[in-house]
Amino acid sequence: MQMEISLLKMNIITDSITNIQYLKMKKLIAFALLLFPVFSIGQTTTENYVKTTAYQIATQTGTVTDDQKIETISYYDGLGRAKQTVSAKAGGDKQNIVQLITYDSLGRTNKQYLPYATGAEIPNSLDFTNQGILKSSIETFYNTTKYENTLNPYSETLFENSPLNRPVRQGAPGNSWKIQKDSIYDHTVHYIYTTNTVSDANDQGDDVLDFEVIFNGNDITQPSLQLVGIHPENNLSRTIIQDENFEQVLAPTGPSGPFDPPLQEHQIVESGNHASEEFTNKKGQVILKRTYNNDIAHDTYYIYDDFGNLTYVLSPEASNQIVSGNNLVSNHQEVLDKLGYQYKYDYRNRLIKKKIPAKGWESIVYNRLDKPILTQDANQYTKTPKREWLFTKYDAFGRVVYTGIKRANISRTTFQIIANDPANLEQYEQVSPTLNVDTGIYYSSDAIPAAFDPALDEILTVNYYDTYKDLGGYTLPTSVYGQAVTTNTKGLPTVSKVRVLGTDHWITTLTLYDEKARPIFARSENTYLGTIDTSESLLDFTGKVLESRTSHQKSGHQEVITKDFFSYDHQNRLITHMQQIDNEPVQLIASNT
Known part of the structure; x- marks a missing residue:
């Protein structure tokens, strides 16, 4: 220093x-x-x-x-x-x-x-x-034939004359996309800021529907949708974004001379093809996005509860079907289930249930650290004789250590009560020095769901950190391409295991690092297919791969070895990528100039 x-x-x-x-x-x-x-x-x-x-x-x-x-x-x-x-x-x-x-x-x-x-x-x-x-x-x-005689080698923004400093026009490099300050007939993006309107006998307005969320029986986990009516005029901020191909139209009373930005007062403020609109309430929440196709509006509504949580999203088709006159249709829940997005939250504003169009409800259970520990989709809910839950276990650092299937006819609410119980102190798992007989892995099983029944439940994925566990007798190499393999792996993922579904076979992958904690070796063994894949990398001082070697072995077949060679310029940009398979001639894969 x-x-x-x-x-x-x-x-x-x-x-x-x-x-x-x-x-x-x-x-x-x-x-x-x-x-x-x-x-x-x-x-x-x-x-x-x-x-x-x-x-x-x-x-x-x-x-x-x-x-x-x-x-x-x-x-x-x-x-x-x-x-x-x-x-x-x-x-x-x-x-x-x-x-x-x-x-x-x-x-x-x-x-x-x-x-x-x-x-x-x-x-x-x-x-x-x-x-x-x-x-x-x-x-x-840039004003040369090579660059099409570009007179504006820059993107440009025109701002409105107000302390808000909002853009009113955005141009791009290139003569065709340049801002024409004396005309609105250019290929730039226009931004128009106004407020919402309401239709009357003489004019077609925006007519933004006003939805609200109420809680059945004051239970915040049971929201329902209501239609209040139409937002009053000037109650919402309206932003119109017209892209480069929007057809601009002058107001009949507009001036004939040059224009000074902003140009809104010289234009007919309207939308159509190549335009979109956003309506924002006083809380800054976007409640409506309106786009156009063949000059027909397509509305997507975003509806929030009293706590600011996004509770419903109405797709354009749902927006068309869910309202009749000034009321929701009688089967509006069917419309929501088929075409809408629905979300439910608990008293800590955590998402506990969600539903997307044409799909069943998904449920989520959290531990006291607000981490999701159990999830269930509609198919798992209907499993017999016992329902299925996908559980996730964490270590003390919040890293996922293993996941699996828990089979139990227990509701989301009951599981959440168990997880909230102060008597259940354990919130994470610890590495076990010996194999856990029930789970078959080197981790404890103390956090919710704690009870593991080998006859019903199963582990799907396992992740080890800091040390190398469950190697199946494999001996780790001490160097790769002459690079020393580090033994200081604190904080690094070391071994992962993924079950082949429906079997007792696993895909086990281990990763080795150099002294700078950069991965230089990976080995993946698939006991179901009887294959072993390895990958070795030679890195330079900055971490670029100079050479790599991958091999694929399958029982009863000859090993296939692929070598890749990389060269770079003085700015670390890839120049060439060469490849050799076994003893075949080296082939050029990519070349950059």
């Missing part, structure tokens, strides 16, 4: 093998540390900047070639806003890639320029380039 301090600034320079960050500010008085000198090479010291260097090889001195490091530098203005970013030699021909950032008079990012590869007009260095010169260079760079 090196630090340089002056009266009006503090420079903090962090050195590590993987990256160096320099934070420099303009200074009035220089103060040099003689024992730890700081060098500033290749950047403009009269500008505020942050420089980052990511080394691609291990080094103790920091002296490396340009191809052995990736450097970027960001320049900031006096308000701390980024105004220019330079990526050293990031181009295909090792040009610097420069990103220009501009702001309007109110400090909003109104234009986002395309990246630019420096040419002869701008030196290929990390120095700051005058914003005006850089802007001119970017415009010249």
Whole structure:
């Protein structure tokens, strides 16, 4: 760690093998540390900047070639806003890639320029380039036949004249997508902000239906849907989004001269094809999304309970069928079950039941840590002679350690009461030094559901962490491609087991890591198919795969070995991918230029 301090600034320079960050500010008085000198090479010291260097090889001195490091530098203005970013030699021909950032008079990012590869007009260095010169260079760079003579190499946003700073138009790079400030007939995205309306004898309004959720018997786990009527005029915020192909229409009384944004007052505020609408209530909740096809509106309603929980979602077809006049249809629950989304919550706002269109109810039970421990779908509910529940067990760190099937004719409510009982102290499982006779795995079975009946219940998946368990006699290798296999696996997943359904066979997968906790070896054994698959990887300093070897073995068949070779450029981008199967010739799989 090196630090340089002056009266009006503090420079903090962090050195590590993987990256160096320099934070420099303009200074009035220089103060040099003689024992730890700081060098500033290749950047403009009269500008505020942050420089980052990511080394691609291990080094103790920091002296490396340009191809052995990736450097970027960001320049900031006096308000701390980024105004220019330079990526050293990031181009295909090792040009610097420069990103220009501009702001309007109110400090909003109104234009986002395309990246630019420096040419002869701008030196290929990390120095700051005058914003005006850089802007001119970017415009010249893209105004060529290669880039279809693009006159606007940037995306642009026009904002409304209000403190809300909401966008009213959004343009994109390319002449066809440029904002035409003197016309609304352009291929840009338009945003129109207004409020909801109600139909009358002379005008067709938005007529947004007003639904509410009530609780039967004041039981918050038993919601029901009610229709209140239509939202009063100006009760909701309405946002219209017209895409690039929306056909704009001027109001008959609109001015004939140039327009100044915002343009809403010059347009007929309406929707149709290539447009969508969102209606938001005073709580900020989106209650209606309206889209159009063949100029026909399709409404999706979002209905919340008093606690802000999304309780119902009405699909467009459900919205059409569930209302007749000013009332819900008599069979509205059938419509909900067939076409709607329904959600139920408990007193802790946890989702306990849900139903999606044309599917039965799903139930969820939680432990006192709010983790789902039991789930049941409609098919499991109808199982005989006992219903099925899918259970999930966790360790002390909240990691899933094993899952399985619990067979019991116990309701969701009863299971939840058991889980809430303070007498049931155990909320997680612990690794067992010996095999659990009931479950057949190296974990306890203390948390809800605690009782495990081998005759009825079964384990489906098992995950081990930190140490290697249940290897079936397999001896772990100590190195892979000459890379030492670490024994410090705290916090890492090590072994996973997945049951082949309907059998006592398992697919066991183990993962080995290098000293940096990067996976370099995996082995998967499928006792049902009698196969063993292994994968080995050679990684470089930054973690890129340079070479990999995979093998597939099946009882009674010859082993198949596949080798893959990868090469990268100076910016860690993939250049070539070569592959060899057994002793066949090496083949080119992919090549990037």
